[in-house]
Each structure stands twice: as structure tokens, then as C-alpha cells.
Amino acid sequence: MNRCGVYAAFCGNVIALLFTSALRRAAPLYFASAISVSLATTFAINPAAAQLGPSATIRVIVPFAPAGSSDTLARLLQQPLQQELKANVIVENRAGAGTNIGTAEVARANPDGTTLLLTSSAFVVNPALYKSIPYDPFKDFAPIAALPVAPNIFAVKAGGGVNSLADVVSRAKANPGKLNYASPGNGTTPQLTMELFKLKAGVEITNIPYNGGGPATQALLTGTVDILSTALPGAQSQVQAGVMKGIALTTKERWSTLPDVPTFVESGYPDITLTTEHFLLAPTGTPQPVLDQLTKAVLAVMSGKEIKDRVRQVGYEPIVGDAANAKALIAKDVPFFKDLVKNAKLPQIE
Numbered sequence: 609m610n611r612c613g614v615y616a617a618f619c620g621n622v623i624a625l626l627f628t629s630a631l632r633r634a635a636p637l638y639f640a641s642a643i644s645v646s647l648a649t650t651f652a653i654n655p656a657a658a659q660l661g662p663s664a665t666i667r668v669i670v671p672f673a674p675a676g677s678s679d680t681l682a683r684l685l686q687q688p689l690q691q692e693l694k695a696n697v698i699v700e701n702r703a704g705a706g707t708n709i710g711t712a713e714v715a716r717a718n719p720d721g722t723t724l725l726l727t728s729s730a731f732v733v734n735p736a737l738y739k740s741i742p743y744d745p746f747k748d749f750a751p752i753a754a755l756p757v758a759p760n761i762f763a764v765k766a767g768g769g770v771n772s773l774a775d776v777v778s779r780a781k782a783n784p785g786k787l788n789y790a791s792p793g794n795g796t797t798p799q800l801t802m803e804l805f806k807l808k809a810g811v812e813i814t815n816i817p818y819n820g821g822g823p824a825t826q827a828l829l830t831g832t833v834d835i836l837s838t839a840l841p842g843a844q845s846q847v848q849a850g851v852m853k854g855i856a857l858t859t860k861e862r863w864s865t866l867p868d869v870p871t872f873v874e875s876g877y878p879d880i881t882l883t884t885e886h887f888l889l890a891p892t893g894t895p896q897p898v899l900d901q902l903t904k905a906v907l908a909v910m911s912g913k914e915i916k917d918r919v920r921q922v923g924y925e926p927i928v929g930d931a932a933n934a935k936a937l938i939a940k941d942v943p944f945f946k947d948l949v950k951n952a953k954l955p956q957i958e
Contacts, residue, residue: 658895660721660902664695667723668888671710671730673703675822676792677758677839677884677923682726684918685755688909693901699726703819706734706794706957712742715749719893721902724752728839729885732941733795736949739956745938750894753906754929754937755886756919758839759859760801761869763852765828773809773856773875776835780811788814789835790824794957797882798824798837800945801858803952804880805872828852839884840866840923858882865921883925885941887934903931 660666668686670679682699690697702710707730717723725731734741743749764770770779780787791799794817806813816833818824821842828836829851836843836852840863846852847866854869858881862871872880888906890899907930909915916926929937 658897660693660695660898662694664693664722666693666695666697666721668697668699668726669710669714669723670699670701670726671703671707672701672728672792673818673820673823674701675825675842676820677841678726678728678886679820679822680841680922681755681758681886681919681924684915684922685726685906685909688912688915689905692905692909701820706730706738706796706817708734708738708741708743714889715743715891717891719750719891719895721890721894721898723891724902725749725887725889726755727887727889729797729883729941729945730793730795731887731889732885732938733797733800733945733949735942736946737795737954737957739958745942748892749889750892750899751931751934751938752888752890752899752902753931754927754934755888755906756910756924756926756928757886758841758884758924759857759863760798760882760884761836761838761840761843761847761854761858762802762805762856763828763836763838763843763847763854764834765831766850766853768853770835770855771853772870773805773872773877776813776855777809777811780809780813785812785814787811787834788816789837790816790818790827790833791837792821792824792839792842793817793819796839797884798839800948800952801880801882802835802837803954804882804948805877807952808877808879825852842923844923856880863923865923885937887938889934899931 668682670682672678686697686699702713714723714725735745770776789802799815821838824836824838825842827833847854854866856872856875857863857869859871860873860881910928919926
């Protein structure tokens with residue numbers, strides 16, 4: 609509202625107050641209400657002034673169980689964002705239904721910038737994989753930033769006799785339908801990576817979906833499943849420690865911290881290069897100045913060498929994009945994954 613508009617509104621409200629003054633004694637509650645409405649109309653918050661202040665508590669909802677790639681990234685960014693925004697930032701896990709539970713919670717949240725969603729590629733895959741989902745990726749969310757991406761990795765328990773993708777193919781063909789694999793959940797790119805591999809290799813391996821990379825990794829370590837397909841950050845430390853053996857990465861070239869793990873490309877599968885993207889989103893209706901404030905904070909945090917090194921060290925590509933980049937990625941990814949799910953002949957989930 610410009611100054612002229614404010615002045616006109618003020619004059620109109622003064623007249624309204626004078627008119628209601630005669631009712632003050634008979635209807636004090638009405639008079640108080642009139643003042644409130646008048647002042648709210650006249651001095652409505654200018655959107656340009658809306659900001660998250662030091663007293664704000666920002667909840668970052670991660671729709672996965674702890675220890676997966678989205679959760680790891682959220683906790684890496686938590687303290688730096690808190691310092692940059694000068695506000696309290698907390699991370700909350702809301703796993704379930706292939707991320708749909710936590711995602712829907714944020715979609716319904718008050719759009720004031722205090723409830724955000726940090727999610728993975730499942731956000732753009734689920735519209736294709738589920739018959740219905742409790743959110744619209746375009747209408748219900750306002751992008752804040754595109755966050756670092758993570759390659760996906762196939763791993764097996766060390767000492768189990770499987771040392772390569774060729775070994776997986778041999779065992780799967782010798783035991784049709786008997787091998788299984790853990791994924792961080794339906795609709796995640798690790799699941800789609802395995803489904804692509806199955807199509808290309810002509811094998812059948814059963815998906816056992818978990819509510820995040822952490823539980824999926826534990827399933828492999830405890831011998832519950834034969835193979836793990838997950839985003840690299842949730843598995844890298846176990847591979848480096850020799851507890852698990854990495855057998856393929858979705859990077860085009862070998863990863864610097866895992867030089868002994870081959871890529872799918874060099875193993876004869878040039879089309880398998882899917883990575884796990886990450887997004888920071890707010891509910892639609894969040895004031896634009898608040899969105900701008902959050903975007904600026906994320907970009908500032910990710911520009912630092914220390915955080916870039918930490919992010920790369922645990923298994924992410926430390927790239928980041930602003931709200932426009934995130935919006936463009938979502939617009940590109942939703943139809944891409946619809947085609948991928950259709951071509952892979954994956955059944956839709958009820």
C-alpha cells in the first residue's frame with residue numbers, strides 16, 4: 609500500500625471511528641472490535657517488511673527417518689543456517705508413506721516461514737509413483753533453494769562373495785526372484801536406480817522399501833537384505849570402513865573419496881546416472897520477503913569453503929541453486945520421472 613492509499617484508508621477509518629463513538633457506552637465490545645479492524649486495515653503489515661526475526665523458531669521437516677541423505681544434509685545445514693538467520697532452527701523427522709506424511713504436514717502448515725520442508729527427489733517422483741498424493745508439487749509449495757545432490761550407490765555386506773555388478777547379475781539369474789534389496793523408500797531415486805538396473809540387466813530383485821537411508825543401511829548390515837541401493841551420504845562411512853562393499857556409483861566418474869568403487873558407466877550401464885536431488889521448500893502463501901530471506905541465507909551458508917568441504921566429504925556435490933533454479937528443476941523433474949516410471953513399468957502405489 610503506497611502513502612496515498614494509507615492516508616485515504618486512515619481518513620476513512622477515522623470517520624468510521626467517529627461514527628461508532630456514540631455506541632461506546634452501549635456496546636464497548638463492539639467499539640473495541642471496530643478499533644481492531646480499523647487499525648488492522650489501516651496499518652496492515654507491509655509485505656516488504658515481513659522478515660523472520662531472532663525470536664523465530666524454524667522447523668525443518670525431513671520426511672525420512674534419521675541418518676539418510678536428506679536428514680544428514682538438514683543437520684549439516686542446521687547450525688550454519690541458525691547463525692545466518694539469527695533464529696532457532698530445529699530438524700524434525702516425519703517419516704512414512706514414502707515421504708507423503710511429512711510432505712503433507714508442511715503443505716498444511718501456516719505459511720509464515722517457520723515450517724519448511726527439506727526433501728529429496730521423492731518429492732518429484734511421487735506424483736508418478738502413487739495413484740494419489742496429499743500434495744501438489746506445483747501449487748502447494750514455494751521453492752526456496754535447490755540443495756546439494758548426492759550420487760546413488762549399490763553396496764553389499766563385506767565378505768559375502770559379491771564384488772561387482774556382474775556378480776549380482778550372475779546370482780540373480782541363478783536364483784530368479786530370490787534376491788532382494790533395501791531402498792530408502794518407494795519413489796526415491798535409489799529405488800529407481802535399481803529398477804533401471806533390473807531392466808537393463810534382465811534380472812528380478814525384490815524391493816524392500818524403508819523409511820529412509822538409515823534404516824535401509826541397517827537392514828543390509830544386519831543381513832536382512834542382500835543388496836543396498838541408497839544415496840551415498842548414508843553409506844559412505846561404512847564403505848570407507850570396510851563394513852560394506854560399494855559395487856557401483858551413479859556418478860559419471862569415480863568419486864574422490866571412494867576411488868575403488870566403479871561407476872555404472874564403466875561397468876557397462878551408461879544410462880544409469882541418477883542422482884538424489886534435494887530441495888528446501890515452504891508452504892505456498894509464505895510472504896515473498898520471507899522466502900527471499902531464506903534463499904539468501906541458504907546461498908550465503910553454501911558459499912563458504914568449510915561447509916562445501918564438509919558436504920563433499922560426506923558424499924554430496926556441493927552445488928546449490930536459488931528459488932528459480934529449484935522451481936525449474938521441479939518443473940523438469942516431475943514429467944521426467946513420470947516418463948521414467950511409465951517406461952520402467954512400475955505399478956502405481958495405492
